[in-house]
Amino acid sequence: MNLEKTAARYKAELFNSIIPFWEKNCVDRQHGGYFTSLDRDGTVYDTMKYMWMQWRIVYTFATLGRIYDNSKWVDLAAAGYDFLTEHGKSPDGSYYFALNREGVPAMAPSNIYADCFAAMGAAAMFAASGDSKCKIEAESAMRSYLRRISNPKGQWNKALSGMPQRKSFGHYMMITNLGSVMRENLQTDEFEVNARETLTIVTEDFWNRKTEMFFENINLDGSFDLESCEGRTLNPGHALESLWFLLQLLENELSDGEIRNICDYIYKTYQFGLDREYGGIYYFMDALGKPHIELQWDMKLWWVHCEALIAAAYAWNYTGEERFARMFEEIDEWTWSHFPDSAYGEWFGYLNRSGEPTHMLKGGKWKTCYHLPRCLMECSKQLEQKKAKQDARKNKEDNT
């Protein structure tokens, strides 16, 4: 693989296809905030404003605007920021799950990921604008997220005493990511104090040594429940995402052994999640191959492949092992031959098992301007770093 060409391809897709699509179609110029339910050609097919989808756009455009010094993107993020902070907060400081188009709260603050992405969006906004109110907002949302993590569903929790209590992988995954995002944008290490603890939790508690898989849910006592669907649920995309989050957060602190260990988990997770018949990576799996409770378990989702690409790019750059070059190439080939929409730009989000789009949408209740642009940015960055290392080594060899 030509590193330079590949990195350029990723960047070109970001700047020539993905960002223009969202810039053109997502801004609600009448009421503020964004449209995220965008059809194949960018037409709006629903105006509900899901907060975690909204805040992810703030995060993406504020980050891009800061890195590429583009005030147009910062303004686009700011327009959403103002709408979301004006209308989006419930009296206790948490964020509603959804607003209607005009900004009237439509769904209760029943999901802590709204707070999580508000923290990320506001932090990115602070870094892009320097406006201290954004820092205060980021810290407030972050505190709300951390406060709620022990009882994430609050009054909307339906579980009673007969339901096994479990630790959920997603919360630890996001803590890891938030540590990096807060460090980068707020220049604070206040939220990464537990980074090493998170490393232990993710790579030891959720990793099942016997089956060599990451579990989505484990019992409070750390044991694995192989008797229930919930206990056996695997989510390879989540696992791959959290592994590159760990490499990113702890990049300067990890020993070579720890890096090799994390990258080995990346490889094993990919090998297990791979569909050897049709290619691509499954959405959900059952650890013992029993029926999965989710009807869409075998679908191929854009974000799973985005996260797998980033994980492979990190592992390749960090270890230099050839197997990660192959892994990146394999996922790159399948992803780029199935997801991009050559007719209207941007990527399809949902394919059936054999790789045909089941939905023409470019954005919806769960797809917004986030995983894909981050993938294109992170991969091009890792590939460029890899190329620079190769060049430096070559120069050194030439000079000796």
Place this chain on the structure above:
Amino acid sequence: MNLEKTAARYKAELFNSIIPFWEKNCVDRQHGGYFTSLDRDGTVYDTMKYMWMQWRIVYTFATLGRIYDNSKWVDLAAAGYDFLTEHGKSPDGSYYFALNREGVPAMAPSNIYADCFAAMGAAAMFAASGDSKCKIEAESAMRSYLRRISNPKGQWNKALSGMPQRKSFGHYMMITNLGSVMRENLQTDEFEVNARETLTIVTEDFWNRKTEMFFENINLDGSFDLESCEGRTLNPGHALESLWFLLQLLENELSDGEIRNICDYIYKTYQFGLDREYGGIYYFMDALGKPHIELQWDMKLWWVHCEALIAAAYAWNYTGEERFARMFEEIDEWTWSHFPDSAYGEWFGYLNRSGEPTHMLKGGKWKTCYHLPRCLMECSKQLEQKKAKQDARKNKEDNT
């Protein structure tokens, strides 16, 4: 189609494949109640006891036991009944959504369909056993269902003022079915007082004359919301199910014109829901063909095809129109060539769009011993009635 042979095929499947599978595998002899998460071969893969799945087994076995005078099936229903009434009721008389295997409440009573199927199960149990406590239970569950219909999610409702309030088709559909079930099992017309009103609501309010489709959700003022995913959602299986419910409930009261009208809706719903590329009927659709919010919208589900078969059989028997014979034959052909599992008995529940099973399960969180046995019973009954009418007409012709 040979009516006699077809009816015999449906009955043979019921008694030689479906019922033996559940009899053998679903009873929890240690704790009471049933296992509904059954893998392809009947192995239990999860022990959570979802109440509406549990009560549907009570309903099915009590009904079969009564009709076929088989005390073994009544006993099987009774064993579940005792467990469910002992452990399943919350202090306010509603039913928990789920119990764990031992009977400890695991999920709050957040879903009124638990009450709905408790009412049906207890009523069928009364008719099968004559035990008056079952009648009291049925009436209590029925009252709980009716009391909660105006605010079905209660304290777990996440909708706020920015969310459009809507009428949901499912509630009116179930009211229709409950009217018939209560009349048959309790010999009461207490719960069918609004049968004609339901006919009007279902066939006029939820039917969109312009697009000729049943909508799943309509605005409180009776208008259709074509601007949102929820407003545009269609569920052909639900529509077909509710149409034969109406024919059943009002069988002695409908004018010929009303029957023709309902059957015409059956035909149009089928024609719209049919996948002309791969065959079978879609799970969810969008009225304007926009992206559907459900990832599994294009899957082919056993219950949709069961309900379509019953609707076609009713329409054919009630109208004698040849187009319903064709409709029944078409669905029969696709259903029987895709869903039955010739290796282990029973039917697969979930196929992808092209008709391949995505799950090997025979029962799960949403599949139990209910739609399929009811389909086999109802279809064979309608076909036998149709045959009897043909024979009577033939005899009459021969005699004149």
